[in-house]
């Protein structure tokens with residue numbers, strides 16, 4: 001692992017990476033023989049750089065918030081030959097960087113990358129979208145939509161959960177037909193979440209036991225009646241140790257087909273994707289990831 005491309009969003013996290021990009025470069029250059037920093041100037045640049053450099057480097061480092069990570073992984077995952085991937089966290093939640101044990105100070109994360117410790121990790125796929133953390137419909141999409149930048153900067157990850165309280169009053173249930181190799185479920189729900197990693201909005205809220213190497217996705221179906229109990233549980237413990245409240249269906253699967261009536265907008269890792277119906281599958285050990 002010698003040739004490294006760093007795709008860096010200088011605006012991420014209110015510009016915090018912009019001030020330290022030279023230091024990041026120096027840290028990486030002490031270990032890797034070839035380091036090039038590509039700064040994004042607009043949404044979409046991250047994907048363009050991946051396509052340009054993927055077959056010329058051994059490692060792509062995405063430096064930015066979850067939006068940048070999502071863009072880079074979506075360009076990387078479909079390639080037939082994929083360089084290794086690493087993250088320098090620079091945003092608000094930095095969900096997947098937490099999952100793989102990266103320190104949250106960007107310079108410390110750059111230092112961790114020089115250890116070249118790697119792991120092959122699973123990637124989730126929903127139609128032609130890829131996700132590292134979660135796929136969701138229902139309440140979770142309303143939460144992502146209504147978290148504005150001000151709230152994010154002032155309150156960070158808590159913003160997602162404060163918004164959830166506000167959104168609880170506006171929930172609307174929908175009908176789902178969900179099937180996996182082992183289950184057929186027809187029911188009403190206010191939220192369906194499929195997890196690969198265990199972090200959402202910076203905390204291990206929904207899938208504390210998720211494993212990114214097991215070739216399985218975790219599914220949670222939350223019904224209207226169980227929503228308040230579920231929310232109380234998240235607030236009180238921020239993690240699920242003793243099982244889920246009644247009315248919540250939890251299962252694991254390698255492939256999930258889901259249709260919803262009315263159609264639901266899909267959120268992948270906090271970014272708006274397509275709409276249902278969707279086939280969600282896991283690509284087992286699809287990416288070699290540098291871990292902390």
Ligand SMILES: Nc1ncnc2c1ncn2[C@@H]1O[C@H](COP(=O)(O)OP(=O)(O)OP(=O)(O)O)[C@@H](O)[C@H]1O
Pocket residue numbers: 009010011012013014040041042043044045046063064065066067068069071090091092093094152
């Ligand atoms: N220079 C840029 N100007 C405008 N948009 C950019 C630029 N670089 C990247 N983007 C886009 O901005 C979006 C948000 O970026 P990113 O997630 O890195 O930062 P953030 O919003 O500060 O982080 P977080 O979402 O964790 O709060 C991404 O979807 C990315 O494609």
